[in-house]
Amino acid sequence: MTSSNPDTQRSGPAPLAPALEAPCADFTDSLGQHFAYYADTSAGATRPLVLVHSINAAPSSFEVRPLFEHYRAQRPVYSLDLPGFGRSARPRGPYSAEGFATALGDFIDKVVGQAADVLALSLSSEFAARAALAHPERIASLTLISPTGFSRRPLPSPRTAARLHRVLSLPGLSTLLYALVSSRPSIGYYLGKSFTSAPPAELIDYAHATSHQPGAPHAPLTFLSTRLFTPNALERLYAPLTQDVLVIADADPYVTFERLPELIEQRPNWSHLSLGPHRGLPQWERLEALVEALDAFWRQA
Secondary structure: OOOOOHHHHOOOOOOOOOOOOOOEEEEEOOOOOEEEEEEEOOOOOOOOEEEEOOOOOOOOHHHHHHHHHHHOOOOOEEEEEOOOOOOOOOOOOOOOHHHHHHHHHHHHHHHHOOOEEEEEEOOHHHHHHHHHHHOOOOEEEEEEEOOOOOOOOOOOOHHHHHHHHHHHOOHHHHHHHHHHHOOHHHHHHHHHOOOOOOOOHHHHHHHHHHOOOOOOOHHHHHHHOOOOOOOOHHHHHHOOOOOEEEEEOOOOOOOOOOOHHHHHHHOOOEEEEOOOOOOOOHHHHOHHHHHHHHHHHHHHO
């Protein structure tokens, strides 16, 4: 006999609640990648804004929630849950920088339908730059918050990264490692390093929830192997950009920016603001200053 008690019938994690109080839909790109996005297009025919979360053990559109809420009354605004994260499909893979860039480019082309301003966090800055190079007509400007790719420290070779990914994918090791990095204490610790004060509890709660969905380990383990990073990103991805680019970077526990000044000096379409103090998530700690800087940048761009 089957118990009628709902608590005994429930198995696995609860379905992931929406990260944003906005319509959420699905899109399939030209590579067959299925992913979710949020949209509020009620503000009319001004230039759209597309927001892209970072890449780590537990990212989602919740990371950009303050910006989505601020701009939804002013312009069409979209936020992607990249493949493998949030409410998107989470297959075993493969996951790649090229795949994430294709997802973003196809989304702007097919769903947004016109050139958009794109704001991306951390490693997703490299994906946004890659998409902007491939399809410059789709991306009008780029805002990169704590972007990767400006460190002087070299990345592991592609062969080393592939070997590391194979090791991290070993069934026993991958389960143990992901259980450690996705635990609530671990999420609280690592998010805490990205704030000058205590991180919001709601951000920790959602990160924990999204990191415990079926298939959640697959994309983060690829990230941990370093396979999603582009070697020589400054020369290959950033320097060739023709769009106006604003970098928001102060201090960050995971990213360094030693090579950023040389690019700013060489490329007049690039600019940089610190908006400190923050540690990589100014949309949560410095929202007023951030939106003032963004509005000024978009007026100029």
